[in-house]
Amino acid sequence: MSDSVTTRLHRAPLSQQTRRVVTNTSPDAIGATVTVNIDGIEAKVAFGSTILQAAEAIGIHIPTLCNHPDLDTAGICRICVVEVAGQRLLQPACAFPVTNQMTIDTHSRRVRLARRHVLELLLSEHYGECYSCQRNGNCELQALAEEYGITDFRFGHPEAPVAELDASSYSVVRDMNKCIRCRRCVRTCIDLQEVGVLEAVNRSDQVEITTFGDRPLGEVVCINCGQCINRCPTGALYAKDETDAVWAAIDDPTKHVVIQTAPAPRSAMGECFGLEPGTGVTFEMNTALRRAGFDRVFDTNFTADLTIIEEGTELLLRLYKALVEKDTTVALPQFTSCSPGWVKFLEHFYPEYLPNASSAKSPQQMFGALIKTYYAEKLGFDPANIVSVALMPCSAKKFECNRPEMRDSGYKDVDYGLTTRELAKMFKEAGLEVPNLPKSDFDDPFGTATGSGVIFGATGGVMEAALRTVIEMVTGEKVESIYDHGDIIPVRGFEGVKYAEITIPKVGPVPDIVAHLVPNWDWLNGATVKVAVAHGTANAKKVMDDIKAGGKFSQCHFIEFMACPGGCLGGGGQPIPTSDAIRAARARVIYSEDSSYAVRKSHENEAVLRTYAEFLTDGPCGHKSHELLHTTYTARGKFME
Numbered sequence: 001m002s003d004s005v006t007t008r009l010h011r012a013p014l015s016q017q018t019r020r021v022v023t024n025t026s027p028d029a030i031g032a033t034v035t036v037n038i039d040g041i042e043a044k045v046a047f048g049s050t051i052l053q054a055a056e057a058i059g060i061h062i063p064t065l066c067n068h069p070d071l072d073t074a075g076i077c078r079i080c081v082v083e084v085a086g087q088r089l090l091q092p093a094c095a096f097p098v099t100n101q102m103t104i105d106t107h108s109r110r111v112r113l114a115r116r117h118v119l120e121l122l123l124s125e126h127y128g129e130c131y132s133c134q135r136n137g138n139c140e141l142q143a144l145a146e147e148y149g150i151t152d153f154r155f156g157h158p159e160a161p162v163a164e165l166d167a168s169s170y171s172v173v174r175d176m177n178k179c180i181r182c183r184r185c186v187r188t189c190i191d192l193q194e195v196g197v198l199e200a201v202n203r204s205d206q207v208e209i210t211t212f213g214d215r216p217l218g219e220v221v222c223i224n225c226g227q228c229i230n231r232c233p234t235g236a237l238y239a240k241d242e243t244d245a246v247w248a249a250i251d252d253p254t255k256h257v258v259i260q261t262a263p264a265p266r267s268a269m270g271e272c273f274g275l276e277p278g279t280g281v282t283f284e285m286n287t288a289l290r291r292a293g294f295d296r297v298f299d300t301n302f303t304a305d306l307t308i309i310e311e312g313t314e315l316l317l318r319l320y321k322a323l324v325e326k327d328t329t330v331a332l333p334q335f336t337s338c339s340p341g342w343v344k345f346l347e348h349f350y351p352e353y354l355p356n357a358s359s360a361k362s363p364q365q366m367f368g369a370l371i372k373t374y375y376a377e378k379l380g381f382d383p384a385n386i387v388s389v390a391l392m393p394c395s396a397k398k399f400e401c402n403r404p405e406m407r408d409s410g411y412k413d414v415d416y417g418l419t420t421r422e423l424a425k426m427f428k429e430a431g432l433e434v435p436n437l438p439k440s441d442f443d444d445p446f447g448t449a450t451g452s453g454v455i456f457g458a459t460g461g462v463m464e465a466a467l468r469t470v471i472e473m474v475t476g477e478k479v480e481s482i483y484d485h486g487d488i489i490p491v492r493g494f495e496g497v498k499y500a501e502i503t504i505p506k507v508g509p510v511p512d513i514v515a516h517l518v519p520n521w522d523w524l525n526g527a528t529v530k531v532a533v534a535h536g537t538a539n540a541k542k543v544m545d546d547i548k549a550g551g552k553f554s555q556c557h558f559i560e561f562m563a564c565p566g567g568c569l570g571g572g573g574q575p576i577p578t579s580d581a582i583r584a585a586r587a588r589v590i591y592s593e594d595s596s597y598a599v600r601k602s603h604e605n606e607a608v609l610r611t612y613a614e615f616l617t618d619g620p621c622g623h624k625s626h627e628l629l630h631t632t633y634t635a636r637g638k639f640m641e
Contacts, residue, residue: 037103051093066182067094124155127177133235140233168218171395179236185228194538221348225341226395226572239395249387250293257387258296264393264457264568265420267589271575272424278585283439301453302446303363305602311360313620331355333556338362340400341563359630368413369628374615393571419573451600459535459567460491463560476508496539536565
């Protein structure tokens with residue numbers, strides 16, 4: 001006797017096949033439900049939803065390889081085939097729409113044999129051994145081979161690689177010997193990010209995934225975001241691993257090894273140890289880092305706060321020059337510049353707007369410059385013997401720390417960038433179970449930062465942090481008088497592009513820290529500041545095209561851009577898998593941590609104020625800060641050399 005289940009399905013993007021069916025059906029059918037019987041279970045599902053969605057809604061698992069919740073349907077791999085009563089051939093569950101009453105068998109003998117056959121064919125072209133693969137233990141192909149009991153290579157197995165490893169990029173390594181041609185990377189690069197570095201060429205069994213002109217990844221317009229890595233089901237794509245170099249530095253007694261950790265990896269590290277997404281391990285991780293051998297553990301949030309002071313001051317100066325001094329050469333809106341993937345996207349696709357990018361470096365690079373100048377001087381260390389490591393959620397940070405202009409300290413400001421996945425591997429190698437460790441704080445002289453620094457990890461966080469500071473600096477009033485608890489909700493959330501207007505109700509005196517730059521705020525009294533937030537470069541493209549066309553966003557004063565969906569918490573170096581639900585869970589950690597801080601505004605960070613008093617003595621956007629904390633992006637392609 002079958003169970004009766006009634007459910008409402010989330011309408012994910014439909015395949016082209018599904019779209020055609022819906023388009024050619026009466027509008028009355030849209031929003032309607034259809035009764036289906038799946039493995040003996042009856043359910044009412046949304047008209048036009050796929051068999052895969054219907055099965056998931058009632059708890060029936062159908063395996064997939066080419067399907068991913070972030071991507072449109074492709075129906076390529078055929079792992080998800082099912083039997084549909086009345087259909088002669090097996091049908092792909094991910095692409096077959098439910099448009100009328102049907103009976104479906106998801107695990108019949110015919111289905112099981114077909115899936116096993118597909119897996120055996122894939123493995124016949126899959127070179128290498130699992131134990132030496134970057135994705136060992138977290139590979140979807142490996143998991144399916146185990147699930148279907150494949151213990152030998154029925155159709156053979158490559159004895160030698162057929163493609164050379166492409167390690168030309170600072171960020172992403174391609175190993176096409178492990179590619180199963182599911183096209184997830186292609187769809188990620190073209191549809192999700194609208195960069196278009198990767199493409200599928202040829203047909204049938206001759207299909208290959210390649211770059212434009214089959215050139216190495218380091219020579220094309222890849223923005224290093226690593227989103228392709230996070231959606232690849234095998235080890236065909238992975239971040240360039242620098243853990244051996246970091247271990248060598250730790251083991252060298254002549255080196256003083258410091259690490260800065262960004263908020264987004266701390267929101268996700270627990271996932272690498274079996275914890276549910278949304279479980280923070282910030283302070284347990286500090287203990288693990290010291291036990292692993294790092295000499296000092298610092299919080300990137302310190303320079304996130306510093307970035308807000310520098311970038312916010314730069315915005316106010318641009319507005320003053322444009323509105324008061326009537327300087328028509330001032331580039332507005334000002335764009336954020338802390339996402340290296342976004343900066344590279346801007347360089348490649350919209351180079352004429354490079355003057356709009358803030359000259360402020362990212363928090364990672366600001367920290368690197370200070371470590372080898374201010375920190376070295378303060379503690380009497382030779383900067384040549386300091387090894388500066390950055391834990392980031394982002395594979396593009398590996399590229400950023402190798403940019404030639406990131407040496408303003410006189411040395412390479414940041415020596416190595418580690419992803420969340422790589423540091424988790426180091427912890428496991430050292431026998432450190434992070435969730436079980438005691439908590440410990442960050443090290444001085446930079447100390448624990450503010451809530452504004454923490455929220456940099458989520459889309460809209462940079463904008464919110466900047467607004468908290470700019471509003472208080474200009475009005476002289478607490479931001480809580482305008483926004484409840486100081487939470488600027490209009491710029492939060494995962495909507496692709498967000499727009500907000502903030503009217504300045506009154507102006508106060510100019511704070512001492514910027515008094516040498518502007519005489520008063522009278523010119524902002526009653527002004528409406530227009531801001532926007534975009535995450536993922538496909539959304540960035542929408543905003544940039546609107547600006548080029550003279551649309552709404554061209555009237556903005558300040559726009560936050562992040563290359564990765566969800567912002568840093570969805571970065572290319574974060575734990576795999578990723579999805580909307582996982583990114584939302586990581587965001588909850590970040591905002592919860594923000595609300596727990598006693599100090600939640602960048603301009604109230606005592607360590608930042610002390611840095612200005614002791615080292616950056618000519619203040620924000622002064623000569624010294626411009627020398628160390630700012631840079632200029634000038635030409636597309638210059639940094640691909």
